[in-house]
Amino acid sequence: MPSPARIRQSVRVPLHQGLGTVLQADLMTFTGLADVGEHLAVRLGPPAEVPLVRVHSECLTGEVFGSARCDCGPQLAEALRAIDDAGGVLLYLRQEGRGIGLYNKLDAYHLQQQGLDTYEANRALGLDDDLRDYAVAAQMLGALGHNEIDLLTNNPDKRDQLLRYGIKVRDTVSTGVFANPYNTGYLRAKVVRTSHTIQLKGSA
Numbered sequence: 001m002p003s004p005a006r007i008r009q010s011v012r013v014p015l016h017q018g019l020g021t022v023l024q025a026d027l028m029t030f031t032g033l034a035d036v037g038e039h040l041a042v043r044l045g046p047p048a049e050v051p052l053v054r055v056h057s058e059c060l061t062g063e064v065f066g067s068a069r070c071d072c073g074p075q076l077a078e079a080l081r082a083i084d085d086a087g088g089v090l091l092y093l094r095q096e097g098r099g100i101g102l103y104n105k106l107d108a109y110h111l112q113q114q115g116l117d118t119y120e121a122n123r124a125l126g127l128d129d130d131l132r133d134y135a136v137a138a139q140m141l142g143a144l145g146h147n148e149i150d151l152l153t154n155n156p157d158k159r160d161q162l163l164r165y166g167i168k169v170r171d172t173v174s175t176g177v178f179a180n181p182y183n184t185g186y187l188r189a190k191v192v193r194t195s196h197t198i199q200l201k202g203s204a
Ligand SMILES: [Zn+2]
Pocket: 059, 061, 062, 063, 070, 071, 072, 073
């Protein structure tokens, strides 16, 4: 079990979601997290006995610049809306590129242009497939008093890691798939390499 963390600050911020929609969010910061990243909790919607939780890793290229090489931007927007409906929290973890960092991620994109898939590219750079660790997510949930959650994910590893860290996952809610001509290879590699539960045309 990771050591306990505490809420450091909570501040109300309205979030534009396009088409005139504004979500009222509480952005929450923490002290005592297991790594030095400035991780953020975004609390939305009505109070819920069992909150809907999305553990979302930062993707600058997809979320800020709208990169079509992945589906992080639309996934983030979908998660914020779903959590605003159900009541819960989005944990925004500052672990770019599955934890390898922005520059390494762009190096991996360069290798993918030469035909490697996302996991082969990481290996060619001497990096693990996935450096993400969800201990801080469990710490944040503990600080928020959420020991039982519904988890918004297609990634079985997230559920397993949270269970290991003592968070009870009552239900797993699938996220949408936002395929486009540029990211189908990336999505397919996720399914084949990491048992993501994504339904793609032509995949088993
Ligand atoms: Zn992304």
